Amino acid sequence: MMIMTKKVEALKYREGNYEIKEEEIVSDETITLVINDTLTRSFSISPDSLEDFCVGYMLGEGLITTVDNIESLELEDNKVTATVDLEDFDIRKELIVGSDCFGGWRTKIDLIDKVESDFTVEGKELVKNLEEVKRRAVTWQRTGGVHVASFINNETEEFISREDISRHVAVDKVIGAAARKKLDFKNSYIAYSGRMPADVLIKIARLGIPLLASNAAPTFSGYSVAEEANITMVGFIRGDRFNVYTHPERVKLE
Secondary structure, eight states: OOOOEEEEEEEEEETTEEEEEEEEEEOOEEEEEEETTTEEEEEEEOSSOHHHHHHHHHHHTTSOSSGGGEEEEEEETTEEEEEEOOTTHHHHHHHHHHIIIIIHHHHHHTTOOOOOOOOOEEHHHHHHHHHHHHHHOHHHHHHSOOEEEEEEETTTTEEEEEEESSHHHHHHHHHHHHHHTTOOGGGOEEEESSOBOHHHHHHHHHTTOOEEEESSOBOHHHHHHHHHHTOEEEEEEETTEEEEEEOGGGEEOO
């Protein structure tokens, strides 16, 4: 596990006084992912849980369909090299590059099936678990500089949390961690910090995860994807209140 924070000196000013104190700030590194020697991507992320990130990124972008497609995953310094066994990988690779460059999220959502799941959750559980998400965000508590995402499955009582400077990568990391444990996506949900734009909802949709919960706001692109992909999107979970923006039938209210 790489170091998530570093200590530096800072001049702290307050009410007319200042002092030099040691402060803890979040680390960030440029990580390069190379898949099958033909697809290279670089990311500025927190240097932790990199294997989870790579698995989650490949799943969320549709580059693989299951963790079993991965033949090898090697980490050396700030480079991760993955080999995947998938006959149509080259086609999948071209689709992701093409939609990133030209079509954006509207092209990606056209390739995603609707989420089919009978999953439901109590509204009061969402409130309680967002507090648990914050409690587990150790790096955020120390630095204020990261997002946190949690994968929650009630049947197995799994509650997996990962942190990162990027909200997208935090989601990738927690998806990868859950996939490596072979957890059931269709009966789980993700709770995280940060806005809910289209690209995050598309990751959720590809994996069949039925619900995304956040303490922050949606964007219209995220709302559009959630509505079309049959995902329940819950935002502004703060205190004992929240908004359900799409497919509210999955949230049980007293």
